[in-house]
Amino acid sequence: MTCGLEERLARVALGRLAEPGDPRLARLVAELGAVEVYAHLREDRDVTGVSTDIASRLAGLDPEGELQRAGRQGIRFVCPGDPEWPAPVADLERAGTLNGRGGVPLGLWVRGAGSLADLCGRSVSVVGSRSATTYGVAVAGEIAAHLAGEGVTVVSGAAFGIDQAAHRGAVAAGGGTGAVLACGVDRAYPAAHRGLLDHLAAEGAVVSELAPGCAPTRLRFLARNRLIAALARGTVVVEAALRSGALNTANWTTRLNRPLLGVPGPITSAPSQGVHQLIRSGAATLVTSGEEVLELVGAAGEHLVEVPRGRARPRDRLPLRSQQVLDAVPVAACARADSIARTAGLGLVEVRSTLVRLRAHGLVEELPTGWRLAALAHPGADGPPA
Amino acid sequence: MTCGLEERLARVALGRLAEPGDPRLARLVAELGAVEVYAHLREDRDVTGVSTDIASRLAGLDPEGELQRAGRQGIRFVCPGDPEWPAPVADLERAGTLNGRGGVPLGLWVRGAGSLADLCGRSVSVVGSRSATTYGVAVAGEIAAHLAGEGVTVVSGAAFGIDQAAHRGAVAAGGGTGAVLACGVDRAYPAAHRGLLDHLAAEGAVVSELAPGCAPTRLRFLARNRLIAALARGTVVVEAALRSGALNTANWTTRLNRPLLGVPGPITSAPSQGVHQLIRSGAATLVTSGEEVLELVGAAGEHLVEVPRGRARPRDRLPLRSQQVLDAVPVAACARADSIARTAGLGLVEVRSTLVRLRAHGLVEELPTGWRLAALAHPGADGPPA
Numbered sequence: 001m002t003c004g005l006e007e008r009l010a011r012v013a014l015g016r017l018a019e020p021g022d023p024r025l026a027r028l029v030a031e032l033g034a035v036e037v038y039a040h041l042r043e044d045r046d047v048t049g050v051s052t053d054i055a056s057r058l059a060g061l062d063p064e065g066e067l068q069r070a071g072r073q074g075i076r077f078v079c080p081g082d083p084e085w086p087a088p089v090a091d092l093e094r095a096g097t098l099n100g101r102g103g104v105p106l107g108l109w110v111r112g113a114g115s116l117a118d119l120c121g122r123s124v125s126v127v128g129s130r131s132a133t134t135y136g137v138a139v140a141g142e143i144a145a146h147l148a149g150e151g152v153t154v155v156s157g158a159a160f161g162i163d164q165a166a167h168r169g170a171v172a173a174g175g176g177t178g179a180v181l182a183c184g185v186d187r188a189y190p191a192a193h194r195g196l197l198d199h200l201a202a203e204g205a206v207v208s209e210l211a212p213g214c215a216p217t218r219l220r221f222l223a224r225n226r227l228i229a230a231l232a233r234g235t236v237v238v239e240a241a242l243r244s245g246a247l248n249t250a251n252w253t254t255r256l257n258r259p260l261l262g263v264p265g266p267i268t269s270a271p272s273q274g275v276h277q278l279i280r281s282g283a284a285t286l287v288t289s290g291e292e293v294l295e296l297v298g299a300a301g302e303h304l305v306e307v308p309r310g311r312a313r314p315r316d317r318l319p320l321r322s323q324q325v326l327d328a329v330p331v332a333a334c335a336r337a338d339s340i341a342r343t344a345g346l347g348l349v350e351v352r353s354t355l356v357r358l359r360a361h362g363l364v365e366e367l368p369t370g371w372r373l374a375a376l377a378h379p380g381a382d383g384p385p386a
Numbered sequence: 387m388t389c390g391l392e393e394r395l396a397r398v399a400l401g402r403l404a405e406p407g408d409p410r411l412a413r414l415v416a417e418l419g420a421v422e423v424y425a426h427l428r429e430d431r432d433v434t435g436v437s438t439d440i441a442s443r444l445a446g447l448d449p450e451g452e453l454q455r456a457g458r459q460g461i462r463f464v465c466p467g468d469p470e471w472p473a474p475v476a477d478l479e480r481a482g483t484l485n486g487r488g489g490v491p492l493g494l495w496v497r498g499a500g501s502l503a504d505l506c507g508r509s510v511s512v513v514g515s516r517s518a519t520t521y522g523v524a525v526a527g528e529i530a531a532h533l534a535g536e537g538v539t540v541v542s543g544a545a546f547g548i549d550q551a552a553h554r555g556a557v558a559a560g561g562g563t564g565a566v567l568a569c570g571v572d573r574a575y576p577a578a579h580r581g582l583l584d585h586l587a588a589e590g591a592v593v594s595e596l597a598p599g600c601a602p603t604r605l606r607f608l609a610r611n612r613l614i615a616a617l618a619r620g621t622v623v624v625e626a627a628l629r630s631g632a633l634n635t636a637n638w639t640t641r642l643n644r645p646l647l648g649v650p651g652p653i654t655s656a657p658s659q660g661v662h663q664l665i666r667s668g669a670a671t672l673v674t675s676g677e678e679v680l681e682l683v684g685a686a687g688e689h690l691v692e693v694p695r696g697r698a699r700p701r702d703r704l705p706l707r708s709q710q711v712l713d714a715v716p717v718a719a720c721a722r723a724d725s726i727a728r729t730a731g732l733g734l735v736e737v738r739s740t741l742v743r744l745r746a747h748g749l750v751e752e753l754p755t756g757w758r759l760a761a762l763a764h765p766g767a768d769g770p771p772a
Contacts, residue, residue, distance in 0.1 A: 019729070135652055189718060215716035217729070264650030264662060266521055267674040276650060279665065280672040286665045288653040330601035332575060343405070343603070 003079035010038035011079055011106040012063035012211070017041065020209040021223030026103025030093060034106065070109065070212050073186055074201075078116055079107040086120040089230045095255040098248065101223045105209040108227075111185040112178070112205030119178055119205050123153035124297050125228050125253070127246045128162025128238035129271045136162055136239035136271055139263055141169035143236060146290025148175020152297075153204070155180065155232045157224065158193050162238045162246070167196060171203065178205040180231060182224040184212040207231070225249040234259035234297035237284065240274030247274050254283055259296045261287040315363065321346075325354040326363060326373075334370035389465035396424035397465055397492040398449035398597070403427065406595040407609030412489025416479060420492065456495065456598050459572055460587075464502055465493040472506040475616045481641040484634065487609045491595040494613075497571040498564070498591030505564055505591050509539035510683050511614050511639075512555075513632045514548025514624035515657045522548055522625035522657055525649055527555035529622060532676025534561020538683075539590070541566065541618045543610065544579055548624045548632070553582060557589065564591040566617060568610040570598040593617070611635040620645035620683035623670065626660035633660050640669055645682045647673040701749065707732075711740040712749060712759075720756035 003011075011034045018025045028037045041058060067077060078084055085108075092104045110116055126144050128136060140162045144154045148170035156163040158179035170177035177200060181189065185206045188194035200206050209227060210220060225245060229235055229252035237260070240246040253260040262284035265272030278284035287293050315326060328344035328351075329335065335343075341351040355371055358364045365374045389397075397420045404411045414423050427444060453463060464470055471494075478490045496502055512530050514522060526548045530540045534556035542549040544565035556563035563586060567575065571592045574580035586592050595613060596606060611631060615621055615638035623646070626632040639646040648670035651658030664670035673679050701712060714730035714737075715721065721729075727737040741757055744750045751760045 019731075135654070139653060191718065215719055215721065217713050217716060219713040263653060264658075264665075264672070265653075266651055267525060267649060268521070272650075273674070276672055276674050279650070280674070280678070286650070286662055286672070288659070288662050288666070292666070327603050327605040330603060332577065333601055335601065345405075 002083065003081040003085075006035055007033075007081070008067070008077060008079050008107070009063040010034040012066055012077055013038055013061050014041075015106045015209070015211055016061055016063075016066075017058065019219055019223070020105065021101035021103060021219075021226060023097045023100070023102040025106075026093075029106065030104065066211060073111075073212065075109055075111045075185055075212055077107050078110050080104070084110075084115040084117045086116050086231055088120065088233070089227070091256050092226060092230050095226070095230075095252070098226070098251055098255065099219075099222045101219070101226060105227065107209075109185050109208050109211060110205055111201040112207075113202065114176065114205055116178075116205060116207065119153045119176055120155070120231050121153075122151060123155050123178070123232045124293060125155040125232035125235040125249065126162070126166035126238060127156055127228060127235060127240075127249045128166075128275075129240050129244050129246060130159050130161040130163075131241070131271060132161030132165065132239050133265075133269060133271055135265060135269070136263075137165040139265075140165040140238040141172070143238070143263070143290045143293060144169030144177070145173040145175075147293060148173040148177065150290075150294060151175070152294070153178055153232075155228055157181070157228055157249075158189075158197055158200070158206075160190060160192075164193065164196065166238075167200060171199065176204050178207060178231070180224055180228045181206060181208040181216070182210070182220040183216040184208060184210050184214040186212040187215070189216050221245055222248055226252045229253040229256055229258065232258070234261060234293075236261045236263065236287065236293055237275050237278060238263045239265060239269075239271035240278075241271050242274050242277070244271075244274050247278070250278055250284065260284045261293055261296055263287060318358075318361075318363075321350075322354050322358060325351055326358055329355075329358075329364050329371055329373050331373050334367050334372045336370040340371060388469065389467040389471075392421055393419075393467070394453070394463060394465050394493070395449040396420040398452055398463055399424055399447050400427075401492045401595070401597055402447055402449075402452075403444065405605055405609070406491065407487035407489060407605075407612060409483045409486070409488040411492075412479075415492065416490070452597060459497075459598065461495055461497050461571055461598055463493050464496050466490070470496075470501040470503045472503050472617055474506065474619075475613070477642050478612060478616050481612070481616075481638070484612070484637055484641065485605075485608045487605070487612060491613065493595075495571050495594050495597060496591055497587040498593075499588070500562070500591055502564075502591060502593065505539050505562055506541070506617050507539075508537060509541050509564070509618045510679060511541040511618035511621040511635065512548070512552035512624060513542055513614060513621060513626075513635045514552075514661075515626055515630050515632060516545050516547040516549075517627070517657060518547035518551065518625050519651075519655060519657055521651060521655070522649075523551040525651075526551040526624040527558070529624070529649070529676045529679060530555030530563070531559040531561075533679065534559040534563065536676075536680060537561065538680070539564055539618075541614055543567070543614055543635075544575075544583055544586070544592075546576060546578075550579065550582065552624075553586060557585065562590050564593060564617070566610055566614045567592060567594040567602070568596070568606040569602040570594060570596050570600040572598040573601070575602050607631055608634055612638045615639040615642055615644065618644070620647060620679075622647045622649065622673065622679055623661050623664060624649045625651060625655075625657035626664075627657050628660050628663070630657075630660050633664070636664055636670065646670040647679055647682055649673060704744075704747075704749075707736075708740050708744060711737055712744055715741075715744075715750050715757055715759050717759050720753050720758045722756040726757060 144166040153176040154170035156166040225248045235253040262275040262279045341348045530552040539562040540556035542552040611634045621639040648661040648665045727734045
């Protein structure tokens with residue numbers, strides 16, 4: 001099934017009549033269909049009051065011309081029903097609104113060679129502050145590279161800081177990555193990312209709900225963030241100050257019932273404050289690596305991570321009886337064998353022979369004043385293992 | 387009520403016959419009483435097999451002399467029933483065992499002027515790695531200072547790294563702090579902390595389950611950790627590598643159903659790995675300040691923390707209609723008023739007058755090519771507010 005031409009043109013036209021993520025329009029289209037809503041508006045029949053705001057924009061619409069001009073720029077308009085329409089976006093219909101934005105987009109303008117559906121089949125959003133720290137940039141790049149290396153598309157917003165690091169990490173790993181913009185896909189915002197966006201269009205995809213030529217506004221960033229969340233199986237927030245737009249993407253992820261993951265950082269770092277609050281409140285799960293991201297976002301059991309453990313120590317391989325003797329050997333001052341035997345609650349003969357065996361393993365040392373732990377068996381820098 | 391002399395002597399003697407935290411002995415004492423258990427052992431009647439291990443230690447016991455010698459060193463033995471016995475320690479009876487250690491201690495040897503019960507009435511443990519980073523040391527010191535400043539006693543283990551920073555932070559804030567040792571309270575382990583321990587004894591308390599003169603062993607550290615958890619209302623883990631002893635204290639805190647809190651750090655920092663795992667698994671709640679610690683550990687509602695928010699921006703105070711116009715003004719390139727009116731879905735006259743008002747507020751600027759956002763209203767370093 002493919003979206004028909006009349007439907008496609010109606011969706012292009014309606015996109016010009018309202019701001020992206022206008023939940024009233026999305027609801028109308030879901031109820032009546034794009035063709036009928038467009039027809040109503042052209043006939044100047046006020047459908048539930050929507051046309052009052054948009055009547056002034058009906059003149060001068062040319063959806064056919066718009067599609068043609070976009071096509072010449074290598075830009076296509078993907079609609080629900082098209083083979084490459086990313087199915088998970090439909091969840092936005094039941095995700096409510098945030099900041100007055102919400103609903104399934106009328107369509108998505110795409111610049112890029114690959115199929116959007118394929119690209120988003122296995123995808124994770126990696127988002128965060130523009131004013132990222134070197135720590136955040138390094139971590140975002142590493143996580144994105146790991147995801148891309150495992151065949152997962154990295155979705156982000158092409159902004160400075162974490163977004164850029166995420167795209168770059170995926171590119172460096174030779175993996176897929178897609179940018180979702182708050183302006184037309186022919187534009188570069190920020191302008192400094194023109195080269196990055198061209199590269200993403202060539203290798204992955206640049207996506208927007210806004211028609212070519214549209215400029216970014218605050219409202220459009222908010223509408224865009226819901227798409228970053230909706231185009232991925234889950235979202236990783238790497239750094240986000242307390243008013244970061246990344247927290248808006250995080251909220252959308254929660255609304256969509258998809259895994260929300262947060263990378264912690266120093267509590268002294270402002271760009272980690274928002275992430276810490278997400279983790280602390282239980283909204284986000286703490287992750288420390290790309291492996292952990294995949295475990296939580298992948299299909300159940302697909303990417304189970306081994307719980308990290310400290311490396312085993314020589315003492316762990318000793319028989320229980322020898323461990324009991326070793327436990328009774330003091331850390332600092334020396335003790336005589338009979339004192340160790342008393343502490344261990346064992347016979348002196350057995351303790352003496354065990355101490356000699358432990359010395360052969362390099363675990364205890366004998367000094368003129370008695371026995372004590374050797375460096376190898378020392379509780380060590382972090383105290384006794386738990 | 388005060389613990390009687392016969393009971394006190396029996397507890398001192400039993401403490402010499404078994405390792406601290408021996409759950410079999412703790413269970414026997416809970417069932418039969420210390421006096422009867424001690425009498426059984428002296429009569430060489432094997433009570434459920436315990437005496438086999440400890441028979442060799444019965445000779446040479448002198449609990450009266452031990453109490454007298456300790457008294458001359460300014461050390462007292464506090465028993466259940468004594469006015470200064472810290473009641474929360476009783477929870478260890480139902481907390482099971484970890485690493486073969488567990489149970490209520492027979493008594494606590496104390497060096498220090500203050501009442502142990504008073505000191506532990508409002509107390510929080512602050513623990514972590516010996517091999518702490520400068521970040522961890524700074525954070526532990528700050529949290530401890532905040533707690534101490536609020537009249538909360540900081541409990542820790544007097545080790546290098548986080549423990550030391552916690553004690554010092556509390557001392558610097560003029561607050562109470564207590565150290566729980568894995569050796570006799572007359573000893574200094576590590577030796578470099580002799581001065582710190584003397585200061586804690588003078589101003590707070592140095593506590594141990596072990597009689598004066600006893601040396602630290604691995605098993606004794608594990609037994610000690612349960613007391614650090616049991617003497618406080620909750621535990622904060624600041625830094626802990628994957629095999630850190632602090633994780634043992636964390637486990638005890640969970641066993642005692644008390645709040646376990648973790649301070650995150652960079653995911654690239656090994657001493658934060660153990661804490662991140664505690665938070666990730668849901669065992670610990672993420673905290674980023676002393677205030678948050680008090681909120682979670684204090685009595686309900688006693689220390690409610692305001693959820694941190696970004697500071698309000700000028701745009702937040704605008705009437706809705708003005709915000710709508712502002713939202714339609716592009717971030718980078720300029721737009722003419724009629725284009726802004728189309729985007730906003732508002733009439734041109736209203737938009738023009740609103741733009742002039744917004745310019746007076748410094749939120750937009752007019753250039754020869756049209757209007758755009760001024761720096762004040764710019765989505766800014768972190769994108770649009772969520």
